[in-house]
Amino acid sequence: MGYRTLAECIADLERAGQLVRLEEEIDPYLEAAEIQRRVYAAQGPAIYYARVRGTRFPMVSNLFGSLDRLRYMFRDTLSAVSRLVELKVDPQRAARRPWRYFSVARTGLHMLPKYVRRGAILAHRTTVDQLPQLTSWPADGGPFVTLPQVYTEDPEAPGWRHSNLGMYRVQLAGNQYAANDEVGMHYQIHRGIGVHHAAALRRGEPLKVNILVGGSPALAVAAVMPLPEGMPELTFAGALAGRRVGLVRPHKAALPIVAEADFCISGYIEPDRLLPEGPFGDHLGYYSLAHDFPVLRVEAVYHRAGAIWPFTAVGRPPQEDTTFGQFIHELTGPVVPTLVPGVRAVHAVDAAGVHPLLLAIGSERYVPYARQRQPQELLTQANALLGQGQMSLAKYLLIVSGDDDPALEIHDIPHYLTHLLARVDWRRDLHFQTRTTIDTLDYSGSGLNEGSKVVIAAAGPPVRELPPTLPSELRLPDGFTAPRLALPGVLVVRGPRHTGAADRAASSFCAEYRATDDINRFPLVVLVDDSEFAARSLHNFLWVTFTRSNPAADIHGIESSIEDKHWGCRGALVIDARAKPHHAPPLVEDPDVTRRVDRLGARGGPLHGII
Numbered sequence: 001m002g003y004r005t006l007a008e009c010i011a012d013l014e015r016a017g018q019l020v021r022l023e024e025e026i027d028p029y030l031e032a033a034e035i036q037r038r039v040y041a042a043q044g045p046a047i048y049y050a051r052v053r054g055t056r057f058p059m060v061s062n063l064f065g066s067l068d069r070l071r072y073m074f075r076d077t078l079s080a081v082s083r084l085v086e087l088k089v090d091p092q093r094a095a096r097r098p099w100r101y102f103s104v105a106r107t108g109l110h111m112l113p114k115y116v117r118r119g120a121i122l123a124h125r126t127t128v129d130q131l132p133q134l135t136s137w138p139a140d141g142g143p144f145v146t147l148p149q150v151y152t153e154d155p156e157a158p159g160w161r162h163s164n165l166g167m168y169r170v171q172l173a174g175n176q177y178a179a180n181d182e183v184g185m186h187y188q189i190h191r192g193i194g195v196h197h198a199a200a201l202r203r204g205e206p207l208k209v210n211i212l213v214g215g216s217p218a219l220a221v222a223a224v225m226p227l228p229e230g231m232p233e234l235t236f237a238g239a240l241a242g243r244r245v246g247l248v249r250p251h252k253a254a255l256p257i258v259a260e261a262d263f264c265i266s267g268y269i270e271p272d273r274l275l276p277e278g279p280f281g282d283h284l285g286y287y288s289l290a291h292d293f294p295v296l297r298v299e300a301v302y303h304r305a306g307a308i309w310p311f312t313a314v315g316r317p318p319q320e321d322t323t324f325g326q327f328i329h330e331l332t333g334p335v336v337p338t339l340v341p342g343v344r345a346v347h348a349v350d351a352a353g354v355h356p357l358l359l360a361i362g363s364e365r366y367v368p369y370a371r372q373r374q375p376q377e378l379l380t381q382a383n384a385l386l387g388q389g390q391m392s393l394a395k396y397l398l399i400v401s402g403d404d405d406p407a408l409e410i411h412d413i414p415h416y417l418t419h420l421l422a423r424v425d426w427r428r429d430l431h432f433q434t435r436t437t438i439d440t441l442d443y444s445g446s447g448l449n450e451g452s453k454v455v456i457a458a459a460g461p462p463v464r465e466l467p468p469t470l471p472s473e474l475r476l477p478d479g480f481t482a483p484r485l486a487l488p489g490v491l492v493v494r495g496p497r498h499t500g501a502a503d504r505a506a507s508s509f510c511a512e513y514r515a516t517d518d519i520n521r522f523p524l525v526v527l528v529d530d531s532e533f534a535a536r537s538l539h540n541f542l543w544v545t546f547t548r549s550n551p552a553a554d555i556h557g558i559e560s561s562i563e564d565k566h567w568g569c570r571g572a573l574v575i576d577a578r579a580k581p582h583h584a585p586p587l588v589e590d591p592d593v594t595r596r597v598d599r600l601g602a603r604g605g606p607l608h609g610i611i
Helices: 006-015 031-041 067-073 078-089 104-110 192-203 217-224 233-241 320-339 377-385 389-393 413-423 505-511 531-536 538-547 591-601
Strands: 019-022 046-049 059-061 124-126 149-153 163-166 169-171 182-186 207-213 246-248 263-277 291-303 309-311 345-348 357-362 396-401 430-437 450-458 481-487 490-494 524-528 555-557 560-563 566-569 573-576
Touching: 006 019, 006 046, 006 067, 031 046, 031 059, 031 309, 031 591, 067 320, 078 104, 078 233, 078 320, 104 233, 149 192, 149 217, 163 192, 163 217, 163 233, 169 263, 182 263, 192 207, 192 263, 217 233, 217 320, 320 345, 357 377, 377 396, 377 450, 396 413, 413 450, 413 481, 413 538, 430 566, 481 531, 481 538, 490 531, 505 524, 505 555, 505 573, 524 531, 524 538, 531 538, 555 566
Parallel strands: 019 046, 059 309, 357 396, 396 450, 490 524, 524 573
Antiparallel strands: 046 059, 124 291, 149 163, 149 207, 169 182, 182 291, 207 263, 263 291, 345 357, 430 450, 481 490, 555 573, 560 566
16 A cells, blocks of 8 residues: 555655665755755665754655656555556456456545545644745745645636646745745646636636645655646546545635645635746756746645655756656556557657657558658647647657657657658758747747747658768858767757847858758758757757757758748758857856765765765
8 A cells, every 4th residue: 555644655765775864954045955966866865854954844855766766656556557547548458358457446446535524734833934945046036845736626616526736836935925925836838727727817716725745755746747637636646645635624615635745835826916936947957037927825834743845856857857757658658649649659858858859759641552751640640749738838849650660769869860860851841830839937939938839740761871970071151160960960060159139140050051062961950059068968969959949030951941931941950059148047056055065975974875
């Protein structure tokens, strides 16, 4: 049976040698987050912080820091959840192999939340300033909750059946928030809470909100699951925890609270009240800047006896949220082909910040008899993917036909990219959406949530060989230097510093060449600020290229043209991935904090051998 409480999980991990207690006092301002980032990078254990400066509550991090640990934590329930997924993919399996799915009925019972008379969460009350004031990056606007479970219900259909449990950003203090009375509530587009908030605004009433922290680890996983709209996350949490989620009400009119949570900030979002939230060092590797977002008016802060504050740290991937994504893929990967007919696999690339780059393998079945294959059904599938939940936020969607290489594996990114680049025709295979929505955290576009998308579809036999090395002599225009090979067929070049809206360096670069010039042996050229850094690793290349470019503005090409409003180019495609003046700044750690954490990991330090 799964864990009922966070404390049960911590005790079990400690017995298994997967958790280490840190008794030295740790500062929640920058120090705790840097420890977490280092421990995760080293694939270390979970860390329990017994003494946290400024609060009486202990903290724990890196609970979800490895796939093996996640599998261990949910070892009693993973097989049952997998069987539910199998039935979602093929309901007839139950009739063919009834003995395999005998336990599904029991799992179904666990998926039903239940109301209880008493809950440990109501044992004590405190104030927001007494909670751990975790600040992760030097320019953050204040302390944040980094593993919140934000619970809301549809104001037009109250009850858990129409509830949402999501992991949204919560700023505890700073900016213009009234201390202890207000906290910031940042949710991005296409999130479940937005549907509930819109309903409350239509009714002209506040939206009740409970911000949960802690409790069964299944709740945190459920809060980040991309479940179909209308499926309550509490039901998935019950299946993964192996027990029904208990709910308790502090009073008759209150929103229910998960009874075994460690903390709950209870309040409501006032209609039409917005305040600046942020900045916050985010998972793209940059700061998301201060913008107006809803404000939660705090009514009460509850906590259980012996409450423990779990947290994570985000920043340039990979981080702990990377492991969340891998675990979710393990659970839900088999469902993907049922969403869009013909699509065999999708992969939101973590190294590129997740939403900026989506890879897909589809099928070409429209004209299987055709002697010359080109993307047709792939384009239908691409449009369908861009209409699916959070995949709609993809900025670059690359899709190829699996029929051209049945062994193609979507998580083998170098192989996937070389497969596409060997087949793509830049005159035909680029399909733009301009002035549309992109991820709230992506500042490469023209404004908040504003930018463009491109679908790159490739099908058929290879049309070119990709050069595996740089030529001994490569002519570059003035101001462009240091060419490097990132992948076969992919050239990165250092360009001049971007000067703003009037910058024409990328266009000038393309104008120097004709489609017959040698540079076009490389089908993809990326202009960057530091070509040595961008070519040093696949992670660097993906991060620089796809987080620092807006397709409609930053894709150029050699001998480009427009025909019937379709843009293409005869020569190489050129992506301008230089940092632009309107981009958010990248994350840089505080050197004094870095030295403190170095001492913790030095010989004789409490984290020696771990970081």
